[in-house]
Amino acid sequence: MKVVTGVVGNDIHVVANRLIDISLAERGFEVFNLGVNTYLEEFLDAVIETDADVLLISSLNGEAEGWCRDLQILKSQYNFRDNVIFMIGGNLVVGETTAEEIVPRFKSYGFDLVFHQVDLNEGLDQLELFLKASK
């Protein structure tokens, strides 16, 4: 399984990104880590180039919404193969909002899995469950 990952936008919070890289590798994924400060188009290009199964985006500084709300539109322009999983997690908005409010919103932007203030291991467990279920 191939995963493209990185931190979206002008966000430079790198700590979780390093840990995600390690954890994905340990779980047997082939990881392409674009690092911090990566724009949505760069992510999508990388998914195409690597023929990835999963795109796992992090966002910590609250910028996620601004950078990701056009995912749906971009998805329709790119020609993804079926079953690419779009996943985002971290601290997704500025200020405080509940997950109940945020998750549906980000799903409507085109994400399959959304994790607001959720530990990465729990998120990765969920990813594996999701992968199993959609097999």
Place this chain on the structure above:
Amino acid sequence: MKVVTGVVGNDIHVVANRLIDISLAERGFEVFNLGVNTYLEEFLDAVIETDADVLLISSLNGEAEGWCRDLQILKSQYNFRDNVIFMIGGNLVVGETTAEEIVPRFKSYGFDLVFHQVDLNEGLDQLELFLKASK
């Protein structure tokens, strides 16, 4: 002006009592301090004996209610001269209750001035105002 003061019931919190003693004296009152652990009857006896103008009771450990709710009854048994002021202050109940709830209750027991969690200087200022007004 003569004031009888002390801490009611089995309460041994003495710190405020010492300060009240000093503050009353400084304000020109003649003070009869019965100290801590004083029962209501002892207070009333002292008022009679000293011909006091004010009875100033402290209570800190939450016992005030149990010891003071019979003041009205006792007052009618003792033969006080007019204008004796009955005053109580400190931390008047166990647990937390608002002053709005407590003040009327203690007034109904026969107190003229009731101070729950109020600084003693503020209380003594109020006493002096009250004395002026009732002259």
Place this chain on the structure above:
Amino acid sequence: MTLLQREREIIVRNEYIDHFDFDEVKEFISGASKNLFISHRFKNSKEILVQPRGGFPTYDKVFELYKEFKDANVDVLPLTIDSNTRLNDYATAKKMLSLSEANDTDMLNGYPLVNHGYRTTRKMITHYDTPVSLRHGTPDARLLIEVALASGIFEIEGGPITYLLPYSKNFPMDKAFLYWKYVERVCAEYSKLNEPINRESFGPLSATLQPPAIVIVIQLLEMLLSLEEGVKSFSVSFSQTGSMLQDIVSSNVIKKLARHYADKFGHDDATINLVYHQWMGAFPYNREYSDSLINTSTVIASMIGADKIITKTRNEAFGIPTKEANALAVANVKYTLGMLKGLPKVGDEEEEENLTNEVHEILEAVFNDGADTLWRQVFNSIKNGYIDIPFSPHIINANKVITVRDKNSNIRFFKRGSVPISDKSFAFEKSKISLKDGDRVVDKIIQDIGIML
């Protein structure tokens, strides 16, 4: 039958308790779980044990309180006794207990242990299998501690001085000494059966501008009076003074002198631990500030290397805390302690020397008293003002000592009264005080009482 045993039989023959079965109790204690003994925890733990305060009238409410505490990862559970029981008024306690049970409101400010009895209470204590500490304030605690020990409560707080001078107006002091001698002896007896029963003194006293020298003297004397009767595990304690430096100095001195005097009096086999009370004086009417205060005292407890810390809550100024607020405080303290490891050793030579001298000077005067026993020497020393604590409600206390804070908040003797510290020591104290011209001492005292407001 020993004289003591005869006295015990009389004490437990009381209309408010069921038949007291000494043999069964002996057997229970002999076989009791090690987890119930704080002396065992002290031996096997390097961490500071955390103990809150708390007690409610009914069994069920205490059971729930304990559950809340356990969820907050408490180390030692408290059992605070109601004030009627403290005055041996079991009749009123009984009445108020039934009212509390019937109406589901608290008609008592603690747990009436004697009325509940040891058979019931033991269930709760063995259920949680955690050390419980008895917090009372009872001058005549003979029956109370019999029931407590039989229930599985293996730490008894108090002492003839520390539960008298701050807690009573006129209870006869000689009686207090004799009743506490009983307590020590019973604890000593039971200590032979399993792990030792721990005794703890109450260092905070009136919790208001208490001079460390007097606090330490009292701690050492209660320790000696206890060890003298055969107690093998004893905790000295003091409360946050308001100056981090003074806490550190007090801690270094009390640890050193407790060991020194225990050994000197032939009790090298006794274990001595140090308990630190979070700020015991007037709390601010501000929950945030109270949290800050509590946290700061947790840091200090770590720095001074206390063996146990007794916690307060953010509700302190307002009233008796709910079980939730109480458990929250425990969780926060545990969190902070968890982050403090490998702290540097700190001290202050000059201050420690001065405090050590003062303690020696006062103790020398006590030991030089002509009486034939230690307790009588102590009795006389209190009566003649060698030992004199500020803000005691007790009529026997001399009330001649006046203390104020120096510019760094250390508590200093302003007037020494009859306390026999040397001129040199007193000069040291006075040299630290800076009252400006025209400053009135009473204003300074008021300000110093309200230092945390």
Place this chain on the structure above:
Amino acid sequence: MTLLQREREIIVRNEYIDHFDFDEVKEFISGASKNLFISHRFKNSKEILVQPRGGFPTYDKVFELYKEFKDANVDVLPLTIDSNTRLNDYATAKKMLSLSEANDTDMLNGYPLVNHGYRTTRKMITHYDTPVSLRHGTPDARLLIEVALASGIFEIEGGPITYLLPYSKNFPMDKAFLYWKYVERVCAEYSKLNEPINRESFGPLSATLQPPAIVIVIQLLEMLLSLEEGVKSFSVSFSQTGSMLQDIVSSNVIKKLARHYADKFGHDDATINLVYHQWMGAFPYNREYSDSLINTSTVIASMIGADKIITKTRNEAFGIPTKEANALAVANVKYTLGMLKGLPKVGDEEEEENLTNEVHEILEAVFNDGADTLWRQVFNSIKNGYIDIPFSPHIINANKVITVRDKNSNIRFFKRGSVPISDKSFAFEKSKISLKDGDRVVDKIIQDIGIML
């Protein structure tokens, strides 16, 4: 006209700002209230100054934020700049500012100072008559600091290393050095007119397992680069390491070495202050614990004798704090600082010696680099990994250093990469680490990052 002045004229000729009147600004600074200068406060106050973080898009919201802070008795106000301005994207900042003003929602994560301009901003700053500190993270801060200084903001945070390695992925490092040289020079110029402008370095860096030796080296180098250009008042800083002892050791060493190197390079007339950042790493998702953490770091700030403390809030893990939560944190910190007076001097000789050695060893390697100027020596040292910070997002950072915590939570070098500490120093570090057999370093690192959770 000097070369610098010519560059300045060009920089301020920018479509997003109104005419920049250098003469008027000069006059304003010359006559500005002393209260606006933190350098003046440092000189005349023995207390630790308290400074929060914070900034909002609109003038009105910042004005309110400041009011809230003032009510909480703040000492130094922050002005945090939005991220577009940080990247010199004034067009976007302008658009988002109008949207924020029109819709009353925050479309920027800070104050777009350039767009607001100095004439407006100065009103607010002179109104509060309190020192303001510029918090940005801008590699090319030339225009920004011109506007800031003209507004009355007389403390500028940042530096070519500390605002680059943790904050950027690929901004060219040589440019960063040159742009910051401009900043230093302008600050130096203005420092001649009234009280000195204070420059402050950003010691927390990536805020995650940063080894004190590297932090101190970077602090000293940014200090020297600044003083070299004529700055006379400089603050070195570091953030809570997670070990009280390591904070104390770091503080003692950085204070001593900052003075040492400033003097050695001929800057005996410069004032050096120490700033302590409350915990900058991952916060718990628990407001109570966060309060405890914040309070503990306040106590540590007092113990290490910092000159200024920069505060966090109980909302840290959740998101940007409201002005109320932010002001509450300030009030609590002030409360705690108020109760900590006359603290003991603390240290640890062995640790301080080791840390001092490490700093000297790394600096020696930097100064031995063949380049002709200090900034080029530093540049080369970063490029070749002499200076290497864990968890930097910047592509130039070597990323070969690995640190873990020892059993007392001190941060230790596990791999030194190319950092030129001696074998002896490295052996000392390694000797403290106890990884059990079978322990994986990555698990240890994850645990060590989450130490406060």
